[in-house]
Amino acid sequence: MINHIIKTITALTFLMLPAFVAGQEVAEEKTAWNYTPIFEEKLCPFEATPEQLSQIRCSWLTVPENRDKPDGRTLKLAVAVVSSLSENPEPDPLVYIPGGPGTAGFHLADGFLSSEFRNERELIFFDPRGVGLSDPKACTDLTRNWWNASYFSGSEPDELRQEKLILVNRCKKEIEEKNIDLSQFNTAANVHDLEYLRKALGYEQWNLWGRSYGSRVALEAMRIFPDPIRSVVLDGPSPPNVTKWTPDAGNFLDILNHRLADCKSDPQCNAVLPNLRVKFWSTFHSLKEDPWIIETGDREILPQLIVLSEASFAFAIYSALNRIQTSAMVPLMIDRFTERDESFIINLLPRLDRSSERRSWWVHLSVNCFEKLAITEGETSGGSGSEIELLEEVGFGRDDRICDTLHPYRIDPVHLEPVVSDIPVLILAGEYDPATHRSYGWITHETLSRSQLAEIPGAGHDSAALFPCTLNFFKRFLDDPDAELDMTCLETMPRTVFVTDPAVVFGSRN
Secondary structure, eight states, rough: OOOOOOOOOOOOGGGSOOSTTOOOGGGGGGGGOOOOEEEEEOOOOOOOHHHHHHHHEEEEEHHHHHSTTTSSSSEEEEEEEEEOOOSOOOOOOOEOOOOOOOOGGGGGGGGTTTTTTGGOOEOOOOOOOSSSTOOOOHHHHHHHHHOOOOOOOOHHHHHHHHHHHHHHHHHHHHHTTTTOGGGSSHHHHHHHHHHHHOOOOSOOOEEEEETHHHHHHHHHHHHHTTTTTEEEEHHHHHHHHOOOOSSSSHHHHHHHHHHHHHHHHHHHHHHHSSHHHHHHHHHHHHHHHHHEEEOOOSSSOOOOOEEEHHHHHHHHHHHHHSSHHHTTHHHHHHHHHHTOHHHHHHGGGGGGGOOGGSSSSHHHHHHHHHHHHHHTOOOOOOOOOOTTHHHHTSSSSSHHHHHHHHOOOOOGGGGGGGOOOOOOOEEEEEETOSSSOOHHHHHHHHTTTTTEEEEEOOOOOOOOGGGGHHHHHHHHHHHHSSSEEEGGGGGGSSSOOOOOOHHHHHHOOO
């Protein structure tokens, strides 16, 4: 049984921490507010009824590309405000900060029209700079081809890295032609855009909901602009002092072994699908030596011809672990890859988490190269021939050549110190999350004196809003951020029921 603990850090803890607390950021991070953000309404692009559209206000927020050059180039960011159902809503809205980096948030607004979050307050969604509908738009070729290169090229690791390097070089040329300043696509810029948004909307305070990388933005907002923040929910926390690139080989291997150990201890799963760890690595090496070529037919989602290598296999399992719905299929997936079950795989791949396919990859790389390379340079893998090194070779980890090709900008490591704050925070970590590992929850929790931490049983990189248990105390936290939450429902959340029969996935018993 997992221990679900709410822990309060004592004042003594802070004596051992760097003197880099909320509101005491490095001087150059303070924005001189000599720019007034422009806010103009736009037509909402959602497919919805007129009544539903009347509950969403869509707008463009115009911000400077470089906050130190207020008279320079500007960017339009897409913003959607979902009205509250209350006649007298709370004055502090809930703003959703999307993950990635490079993931959009604006398009989620109409999906929250029936959300209970609207009962008391307005909800705000937006696309960060360079993402979705927001300016600047660039490198659609990179976004379109990165996912296919990772999954379906069948290339050897060195060839795959070279293919991605070609894509990045092509993107870099386009960025230079459009005079996009890559030094301004990072977490600090996103935080200042948030503050421009708050000022433009006229809110004195608001609540931040940071999802995955969005939690990194929320934490930095706590450091730079703490006063307007009433409370923060870190949903899949990504603290600045974590040194790992995403996806990380060590995190993936830990979560995979955890998942396979659960199957081994489950009589039904182990009886039908034994020896999974051996099967995983034998299949990994088999696909390395003899890639699997599949003709998918005339399909809109998958290429007509795909080549599955050891990289394709590893990333497919990684994607499945990210979501609770597909995590239960991981043992079966390993077995079906081992048997090279073509029909199963063709039906499976479109069902995996494909958020990375829709990601703005140039923004994703720009942010990560700016912030993570500064603290991961010099790291080594687990040793020659180790399992971690094998995963790093196929793309689980950073590639310095890609970052050096894209831009030379690197963050000052002082900005990667832990955020120390007394703002009320709810931290939600998934037990099987390979992207923002469950250990990140504790790392984040240690320096936030009024934080409460929940590890969600069975969850991967899922949003806490998916589960009735976590959704309930999420709402209670918004109602009263200072109250100690009753999280006992975590102990009664249903455990994973493994899917061991392909018919359950694709047949009449779906």
